[in-house]
Amino acid sequence: MTRPQKQSGRALAEHLNPGVHEALTLRYGHILPGMAETISDVAYGEFYGRPGLDLKTRYVATIAALTAQGGQTRPQLKINIAAGRKAGLSQIEVAEVIWQMALYGGMPAAINALNAALEVFEEEDAK
Known part of the structure; x- marks a missing residue:
């Protein structure tokens, strides 16, 4: 390198x-x-x-993968949601990516990820 x-x-x-x-x-x-x-x-x-992919798209993929993996990825998910927001993802886009993963990772994983996203959004609002 x-x-x-x-x-x-x-x-x-x-x-x-x-x-x-x-x-x-x-x-x-x-x-x-x-x-x-x-x-x-x-x-x-x-x-x-x-x-090959812009940052926003890369963060869609990352958030989706971490969501589908379930609650054990919560710290990494929060970090990547915050970075995805900096890369241009809206709150609605983050929520939709997470909700789409309910089909693949299950409802509990999606709900846990939505709760993590809400925490990130609240932290953003507090700044």
């Missing part, structure tokens, strides 16, 4: 999830050195930064 890709991945990570690199380093760096770099540089630089 070249240095410019790493920088663009970190810049994208910081734009969508301010402080994510530092938070991961502080939380996990002592037991998993390099984890923050992998997420910032690879997940954002090599996946979210790829050509």
Whole structure:
């Protein structure tokens, strides 16, 4: 991986999830050195930064997948809903993506995800 890709991945990570690199380093760096770099540089630089889909579409797919996986993904779902909002998703679009997953992940998973979305929306309103 070249240095410019790493920088663009970190810049994208910081734009969508301010402080994510530092938070991961502080939380996990002592037991998993390099984890923050992998997420910032690879997940954002090599996946979210790829050509072919815009960020908004990538977040539709991410929110759908995390919703269908169920309640164990709640922390990641909230982070990705917030990032999806920064990428241009409306509250209605987030809710519709989640509700569509009721067919694939079940009603409980969709309802739990809707509750997570409402928390994100409330946090946005509080700012």
